[in-house]
Amino acid sequence: MGGATVLRLAERALADPWLTEGTDATWNLLLCLDPDGLRRNERWLGGPYTLGHHYRNFFRPGFLEQPEWLPDGAAAAALPETRALLALQDELRPFLQYSLHGVDVGGGFVELTRDLPGLDRRVAGIAARLGVPRELGAYDALYWPGLGPAVYRIPPPHRGDLAAAITEAAVESTWFHPHRHGTLTAVVEAPMWGVAGVADGSPSTHPEAELRAVSRTLRQDTLLLRGLTDRIRPHLAAVPDAARLLAAVGDYLLVCPGLADAWDPDSKNDSAHPLPPMTTARLTALRLAGRRLALRTAGLLHQLVTGAGHDAAGALPELDRLIDARCADYRDVSGARWIPVPRQAEYQARVVLAAFELAVRRPPAPYRSGEPGWGPGTAVPMHRE
Secondary structure, rough: HHHHHHHHHHHHHHHHHOOHHEEEEEEEEOOOOOOHHHHOOHHHOOOOOOOOHHHHOOOOOOHHHHHOEOOOOOOOOOHHHHHHHHHHHHHHHHOOEEEEEEEEEOEEEEEEEEOOHHHHHHHHHHHHHHOOOOOOOOHHOOOOOEOOOOOEEEEOOOOHHHHHHHHEEEEOOOOOOHHHOEEEEEEEEEEEEEOOHHHHHOOOOOOHHHHHHHHHHHHHOOOOOHHHHHHHHHHHOOOOHHHHHHHHHHHHHHHHHHHHHOOOOOOOOOOEEEEEOHHHHHHHHHHHHHHHHHHHHHHHHHHHHHHHOOOOOHHHHHHHHHHHHHHHHHHHHHOEEEHHHHHHHHHHHHHHHHHHHHHOOOOOOOOOOOOOOOOOOOOOOOOHH
């Protein structure tokens, strides 16, 4: 998603002199920070864009191999991609940095390292015009301060164990590294499948029952997936890069029990982070997150089994049943609907340009995307596209 948006931003910067000469600004555009990860996702990137095809071919590296994280500090950064980005940040000292992300299922939202007044209103207008739901209770930012609807402040980094680092995303990162130069970082999230419930900020009528159900399902899925992992592991000697896929599986299995306890109103855990008041949006986000953890884990295990060339562990039928059931839940219960790629890129590019305009204090102007029906006053409902 980020690469498609970057190309669109390049076109805008070339077409509008105000974005460059008019503001004395230089746009430094990086098409892809994780080329290895991108290559491993190629099997689903060309379509068909169905949930099942996506998750059976999805790859996200383990936490320690994600280029934006610095769990041991910048000086100990191991990945060459990370070291290259850190060097670039220290050389350029940007006043504004964007990190462009795609959300698999949910809504659009923005995370900032400090406030950018007015961005929440601009995001609301962009989302309404393009028919993209705003995520008003994002799982990623469940415990973070809000800066306005669908805009959150990333907390300063702190030390913690690996499970806390993965779930809280508050360790050192390339988002905060250039903070010393006065850089504002904006993490812009654009959804692939939109879910209307994430935009419903009304109080939930039965939050405890829903939380119990989400926690129970996550525990059941985790138990099943842990057993399947143990069965599959002895048969992976000939699978290329099995260790990298297993590292990602291990991360998910590490955090799932703690999350299930943190969300369960009957749990006796002594969490340092009590749940915020449960709105429909937050409950929807937690339901999506619990299914996402199971789907990603099952998808990685599915790739390991098919990579082995034979199902020696007899795990494929169980994995297929789990993937099909959780995808059906997304589609039929949560109402997940595919957002075409051009619209994803248009949404993300407009949010980037809005943040840029606010940072340099330009009055908002109508966008002319060149695509029919996407004028400043036109809403495009997802179900009609």
